[in-house]
Amino acid sequence: MKRLPLTGVRVLDLGMVWAGAMASKFLADLGAEVVKVEGGSHPDSTRGSWPPTARIVYADDDPGTDPWNRTSLYLERNRNKLSLVVDLRDQRGVQVVKALAKVCDVVVENFRAGVVDRLGIGYDSLRQMRPDIIMISMSSQGMTGPEKSYGSFGNNLEQSGGLASFTGYRGGDPLSLGVQFPDPLAGGIAPGLVMAALRYRRHTGKGLYIDLSQRELTTYSIGEAFMDYSMNRRIWEPMGNRDRYAAPQGCYRCRGDDRWLAITVQTDEQWAALCRVIGRLELAADPRYASAEGRQAHHDELDRLIGDWAATQDAHHAMQVLQQEGVPAGAALDGKNVLEDPHLVARDFWERVQQRSGGVRRHMRPPFLLSRTPAVTRSPAPRFGEHNRLILGELLGLPEAEVKSLEAEGVVEDVPRWAAEVPGLDYRPRQAPAQSPDVL
Amino acid sequence: MTEPGLPLSEVRVLDLSEGIAGPCCTKLMVHLGADVIKVERPALGDRARSMPPFYQDRPHREGSALFLYLNTGKRGITLDIEDEEGRRLLAQLARSVQVVVESFAPGTMERWGLGYAAMEAANPSLVLASITPFGQTGPYRDLADSDLVLEALSGLLYVAGSPEREPLKIGGNPAYYLAAIHAFTGIMGALLYAEETGVGQHLDIALVECTAMNSLFSHLSYDFTGKVLPRMADITPVFRVRDGYIGLIYRPEVWPRLCRLLGMEELERDPRFADARTRYTNLPELNCIVAEHVRDMEKADLYHRGQRSGVTIGYVCTAPDLLESPQYKERGFFHELDHPYTGPLTYPGIPWKMNDLPLVLGRAPLLGEHNEDVYCGELGVDRAQLKQLQERGTI
CATH class of the missing domain: 3.30.1540.10 (formyl-coa transferase, domain 3)
Incomplete structure (x- = not known):
C-alpha cells in the first residue's frame, strides 16, 4: 500500500457524533489505523436508535436488516476506520480498551469533561501505561474552569461562543441556523493539533495532552467581532445577509x-x-x-x-x-x-464508495488536496463490531476462549443493545415506523 | 525565531497569503512555535490592513482589527514580487523554509516562475500550500468570492435560516475560518510526511470545499434518499429573556428536566408535546409558549441552572459577556497584547492547551518591521544593499 503521512500511526477513537468522528476520519484519511470504539449500549448516536428519528437518514429510506450500519452521518464520518464494540461499563471492557491504548499512538475523545477519568481511561491513567501517548479531548468548555462539566450541541456553542449574537435576520433576534458551525471547526482543527503533537513526540520522545475547548474555538473564529469591541466598544448585532462594509x-x-x-x-x-x-x-x-x-x-x-x-x-x-x-x-x-455542481464534480470532490450496507454513496474527499499523497477511501465505514475479533485476537492477542467469553457475556457485541430490546424486532427490523426528529 | 521545545520548533514558514484564511492558518502555526515570516507588498501591505473595522474607527494600516488579530506573533517583511530582484530574494527565502503558504489567483505563482515545480527543484522537501476560493483547477477557479458567495456555492446557505424566509448567512467570516483550519491540518500532514521522507508536496485548498464540510446534512439527504433538505433554524430556537437571549434544544432525553427547569411542568402532561413526534409537529406552538414563559428570566441564571441540572442550553454571549465569562477568565482565554500603534488591547487567545507548554501569542508586526532582521541577518544582504532595495521600492 502507498505510504501516507500517517502510515504506521494507530489511533484509539472514542470520538462520537460530528466533531469527534470527523477528527478521527481525517486522521484515517491521512493514513492512520483508526480503531473506533463504541459500546453495545452506547453506539455512536449517528447510527440511530429505534424508532428512527428525522435527522437519521437511511440509505434509500430503508432501515434494512441492520439499520445501524446504513445511516448517512455514520457512513460519511467513519470511512477508513476499524470498529470495535466493547462495553465500557464493564471492567473487562475497560481492560480491553486499556490494552488497546497501550498499542496506540493517539487517543481521540469528545465525551463530557470527566467521563474518561471516571472510566479509568483518562490521560493520567493512560500515561502510566504508555508515557508517550498523545491524547486529545474535544470538550465543550475545556477540561478546567467552573463550567468544565457543561455540555453542548453545536447550536449552544454558537450561542455561548459569541457567534449567534450577530447571526440573524436584520433587525431581528439572534439565531442559531440549525447547521452547527462549531462542529466542523473542531473536527477540522483537532487532527492538525494531533499531528503537531506527533511531531513533538518525534523530536522529544514525549507525549502530549491536548485540551481543546470547542467554545473557545468558536470565539477564535469571530476574532474581528471581538476586536471591534476591544478597540471601539462596538457590539455586533444581526444584520441578515448584509456585510458591515461591502455594499450592496x-x-x-x-x-x-x-x-x-x-x-x-x-x-x-x-x-x-x-x-x-x-x-x-x-x-x-x-x-x-x-x-x-x-x-x-x-x-x-x-x-x-x-x-x-x-x-x-x-x-x-x-x-x-x-x-x-x-x-x-x-x-x-x-x-x-x-x-x-460542475466545479465540484470536475475536482473529484465526490467520491463514490460501495458501502457494506446501503449501496454506493457519495463521500466528500478531504478539502486539503495533497499532490503526492492524495487521501482516498481505502475501506468504507465498518459494520458495528466488524473488527472485534481482528482487534481482540490478532492485535491484542487474547486467547480465543477469552474472546468467546467476552462475546457470550455481552461485553463485546456486534448488534446495538437497543435492537435486542425492541419487542418483535429480533435484530431484523424491516419497516421503519413514522419518523420523529431526534433533536426534539 | 522559532520557540524551542514546542511542537513546531525549527519549522520556518514563508507566508505570502493575504486576507483571512491564509493568515489565520499561519497564526495557528505560530501558536505551536513556528517561525512565520509574513511577506507583504511595500507601502500597501496585506489587504487586511485596509479592511475595517479599525482602531478608533480611523483607517490606518497599523490599526485594522483583522490584520492585528490574524497576524499575531509573525515577523513581517516587505517585498515587491512584481519586481525581478524581489522574486530573486523570495526564491532565496523559499529555499530556507519548510512551508510556503500563498493565496494568489491560480496561475500567478507559475507566471512569476515561483510555481511548485520551480520551488521543489530548489527545495525538494518543501510543502507549498495554495489557498484560493475555488482551488487550482475546475471551471470556477477564476471566479470572485465573498463569504456569502462561498456559503452559497458550498450548499451551506440554502439550508441555513428560517424555512419561511430567504437563506441566511452565518455572521462574520465563517468560510474563511473553516478554510484556515483545514489548510492547517493538511499542512501538518504534508509536513510530517516531508520530514520523514524528504519529499514535499503541493496542497490545493479550495475555500468552497472547506465550507462544504459544514453543509453535509444537505447533500447526504439527497444522496441517500433523493430528498432536498429545507432550511431548519426552527429546531434550534433562541428566545428573548429579560437581559438577552437563551438557546434551547428539545432533546427527548432532557425533555422532563427542561420542563422542570423552565417551571413548566404542565408541558410534560400536555398531549400536544407528549413525545418527540408531537413536539415536532407542534413546534411553532411550543416555541410560542416557551417564548412567552421565559421572557422575564435571566440568561446567565438559566444557563447555569440548566447546565447544572444536565440540560444542554446556551446563552447568547455578546463580546462583553465573553469578556466577563467566569469560564474564560479561569482558563485565561483572553490576552492583553501591547502594540506601538494601538497600545494594549485585549485579544482572544489560544483555544487549546498542551500540557503546560508555553504556546505563542505575540503582537502583529508593523509593515516591514523585520526587514533588517531577515534580509541582513538571514539572507546576507548588507545594509547598503538593503537601503538601495528600499529606495527602488523592492522592499
Whole structure:
C-alpha cells in the first residue's frame, strides 16, 4: 500500500457524533489505523436508535436488516476506520480498551469533561501505561474552569461562543441556523493539533495532552467581532445577509421554486459592472451610490432594484453573467445542485464508495488536496463490531476462549443493545415506523 | 525565531497569503512555535490592513482589527514580487523554509516562475500550500468570492435560516475560518510526511470545499434518499429573556428536566408535546409558549441552572459577556497584547492547551518591521544593499 503521512500511526477513537468522528476520519484519511470504539449500549448516536428519528437518514429510506450500519452521518464520518464494540461499563471492557491504548499512538475523545477519568481511561491513567501517548479531548468548555462539566450541541456553542449574537435576520433576534458551525471547526482543527503533537513526540520522545475547548474555538473564529469591541466598544448585532462594509450584498430570490442568488459588491468597479448587468446604467452614474458608504446608506433601495431584476432571472445563469463581469455571485445550491455542481464534480470532490450496507454513496474527499499523497477511501465505514475479533485476537492477542467469553457475556457485541430490546424486532427490523426528529 | 521545545520548533514558514484564511492558518502555526515570516507588498501591505473595522474607527494600516488579530506573533517583511530582484530574494527565502503558504489567483505563482515545480527543484522537501476560493483547477477557479458567495456555492446557505424566509448567512467570516483550519491540518500532514521522507508536496485548498464540510446534512439527504433538505433554524430556537437571549434544544432525553427547569411542568402532561413526534409537529406552538414563559428570566441564571441540572442550553454571549465569562477568565482565554500603534488591547487567545507548554501569542508586526532582521541577518544582504532595495521600492 502507498505510504501516507500517517502510515504506521494507530489511533484509539472514542470520538462520537460530528466533531469527534470527523477528527478521527481525517486522521484515517491521512493514513492512520483508526480503531473506533463504541459500546453495545452506547453506539455512536449517528447510527440511530429505534424508532428512527428525522435527522437519521437511511440509505434509500430503508432501515434494512441492520439499520445501524446504513445511516448517512455514520457512513460519511467513519470511512477508513476499524470498529470495535466493547462495553465500557464493564471492567473487562475497560481492560480491553486499556490494552488497546497501550498499542496506540493517539487517543481521540469528545465525551463530557470527566467521563474518561471516571472510566479509568483518562490521560493520567493512560500515561502510566504508555508515557508517550498523545491524547486529545474535544470538550465543550475545556477540561478546567467552573463550567468544565457543561455540555453542548453545536447550536449552544454558537450561542455561548459569541457567534449567534450577530447571526440573524436584520433587525431581528439572534439565531442559531440549525447547521452547527462549531462542529466542523473542531473536527477540522483537532487532527492538525494531533499531528503537531506527533511531531513533538518525534523530536522529544514525549507525549502530549491536548485540551481543546470547542467554545473557545468558536470565539477564535469571530476574532474581528471581538476586536471591534476591544478597540471601539462596538457590539455586533444581526444584520441578515448584509456585510458591515461591502455594499450592496444580499441573497435575492430568483425565478423558480425557492431559488436564490448571493451577490456581493466589494468595489466601485463591481458596482458599475452590476449596474450594467441589470441594465440600470443610470444607477452607476448616481452620486448617491458612488461609494460603499452611500450604497450602504441606500441599501434598502438597492435591494429592491436588484431584487426586481433577480426575480426574472435563472439563478445559475445570473451568477455566470455577473461573474463574467467580475462581480462575486453564487447560486444558493441545494443538496441536489451541490452534488451536480460542475466545479465540484470536475475536482473529484465526490467520491463514490460501495458501502457494506446501503449501496454506493457519495463521500466528500478531504478539502486539503495533497499532490503526492492524495487521501482516498481505502475501506468504507465498518459494520458495528466488524473488527472485534481482528482487534481482540490478532492485535491484542487474547486467547480465543477469552474472546468467546467476552462475546457470550455481552461485553463485546456486534448488534446495538437497543435492537435486542425492541419487542418483535429480533435484530431484523424491516419497516421503519413514522419518523420523529431526534433533536426534539 | 522559532520557540524551542514546542511542537513546531525549527519549522520556518514563508507566508505570502493575504486576507483571512491564509493568515489565520499561519497564526495557528505560530501558536505551536513556528517561525512565520509574513511577506507583504511595500507601502500597501496585506489587504487586511485596509479592511475595517479599525482602531478608533480611523483607517490606518497599523490599526485594522483583522490584520492585528490574524497576524499575531509573525515577523513581517516587505517585498515587491512584481519586481525581478524581489522574486530573486523570495526564491532565496523559499529555499530556507519548510512551508510556503500563498493565496494568489491560480496561475500567478507559475507566471512569476515561483510555481511548485520551480520551488521543489530548489527545495525538494518543501510543502507549498495554495489557498484560493475555488482551488487550482475546475471551471470556477477564476471566479470572485465573498463569504456569502462561498456559503452559497458550498450548499451551506440554502439550508441555513428560517424555512419561511430567504437563506441566511452565518455572521462574520465563517468560510474563511473553516478554510484556515483545514489548510492547517493538511499542512501538518504534508509536513510530517516531508520530514520523514524528504519529499514535499503541493496542497490545493479550495475555500468552497472547506465550507462544504459544514453543509453535509444537505447533500447526504439527497444522496441517500433523493430528498432536498429545507432550511431548519426552527429546531434550534433562541428566545428573548429579560437581559438577552437563551438557546434551547428539545432533546427527548432532557425533555422532563427542561420542563422542570423552565417551571413548566404542565408541558410534560400536555398531549400536544407528549413525545418527540408531537413536539415536532407542534413546534411553532411550543416555541410560542416557551417564548412567552421565559421572557422575564435571566440568561446567565438559566444557563447555569440548566447546565447544572444536565440540560444542554446556551446563552447568547455578546463580546462583553465573553469578556466577563467566569469560564474564560479561569482558563485565561483572553490576552492583553501591547502594540506601538494601538497600545494594549485585549485579544482572544489560544483555544487549546498542551500540557503546560508555553504556546505563542505575540503582537502583529508593523509593515516591514523585520526587514533588517531577515534580509541582513538571514539572507546576507548588507545594509547598503538593503537601503538601495528600499529606495527602488523592492522592499
